[in-house]
Amino acid sequence: MEVAFSKSNIKKLLPNPVSVDLAERYVLSEEQHRFYQDNGFLVIKDLIDFASLYNYKRRFMQMCNGLVETGSSTIVRERALVEKGLKGEDAINKISEVHYDEVFMTYTEHPKLLHVLSQLIGKDITVVNSMIINKPPGTGIHPPHQDLFYFPFRPADKIIGAWTAIDNVTRDNGCLFVLPRSHKRNVLYPHGHLQGANKLxxxxxxxxxxDESQFSHLEMSPGDTVFFHPLIIHGSGPNVSKNYRKCVTAHYANSECQYIDVSGTVQEGVAREVEAEAKRRGFSLSFQDTWRFKSKQVLGVRSNL
Structure with missing residues (x-):
């Protein structure tokens, strides 16, 4: 079932009110469509407004300082920084699963963002995970990886990530890097823990x-947003500056995606890790059910996810 994308029915489709103008749209050009399909990523300048970015940063600080409940969100600290005795914002790497928070959901359900997503993966959209990343000074690299490694659903072409800079993002403070066209190989490589990397x-x-010399480094200004294919090889550099590097990011899937069995695949190990983490938190959930549990419909009709 296809749902028309119009101002009148967006209000009905969004499960929670969004504190932005619901008439906001962003129509992709043919060139932008082609660039995404060919290269596996697309940067759109100034997609998210300053007022929203300010609200995200303020909400992050409120959670850091214990001024508001984190709810279903999880605060993740940078192990190496904690071992140095740093605390609070200086040690927090990210807050994950923020798409149920009343402030951060205005990002994951931002009409302009959803409009772009609907043009790339279709109009029935589920947000499957989200986070605000802090990356304080001294944070190490996020090694080259593919996001599809974490997802037990397919097809890959109907999954997409969105990543928006809250601060100025430079090579000094750990900008993203991508390997253009690497998604075209249609290969999900074996992944594992690398020395110095955080859990998961x-x-x-x-x-x-x-080939690291072929990486494109994405220096971005506040509000700039990159959309990327889940098979593209990407990561981020270390923060060697004296400033934080905050961004807000989420992954989405077309709601008609199907869950798959990852037994015997390169994802089998991470499935066990996720299930063990769920058990540690008191939930007896399979890898697939963990994703079902935390996913949220944000546009159109929910079917399989």
Whole structure:
């Protein structure tokens, strides 16, 4: 079932009110469509407004300082920084699963963002995860990886990530890097834990899978947003500056995507890790059910996810 994208029915489709103008749209050009399909990523300048970015940063600080409940969100600290005795914002790497928070949902359900997504993966959209990333000074690299490694649903072409800069993002403070066209290989590489990486931060084990000299480094201004295919090889550099590097990001899937069995695949190990983490938190959930549990319909009709 296809749902028309109009101002009159968006209000009915969004499960929670969004504190932005619901008439906001962003129509992709043919060139932008082609660039995304060919290269596996697309940067759109100034997509998210300053007022929204300010609200995200303020909400992050409120959660950091214990001024508001985190609800279903999880605060993740940078292990190396904690070991140095740093606390609060200086040690927090990210807050994950923020798409049920009343402030952060105005990002994951931002009409302009959803309009872009609907043109790339279709008009029935589920947000499957989200986070606000802090990346304080001294944070290490996020090694080259593919996001599809974490997702037990397909097809890959109907999954997409959105990543919006809250601060100025430079190579000094750890901007994203991508390997253009790497999604065209249609290969999901074996991943594993690399030295110095946080828990559940996996990297591609086959270094022959990429040539670092071919990476494109995405320096971005506040409000700039990059959309990327789940098979594209990407990561982020270390923060060697004296400033924080905040961004807000989420992954989405077309709601008609199907869950798959990852037994015997390169994802089998991460499935066990996710299930063990769920059990540690008191939930007896399969890898697939963990994703069902935290996913949220944000546009159109929910079917399989």
């Amino acid at each position: 931060y996996h990297g591609i084990l086959e270094q022959t899978a990429y």
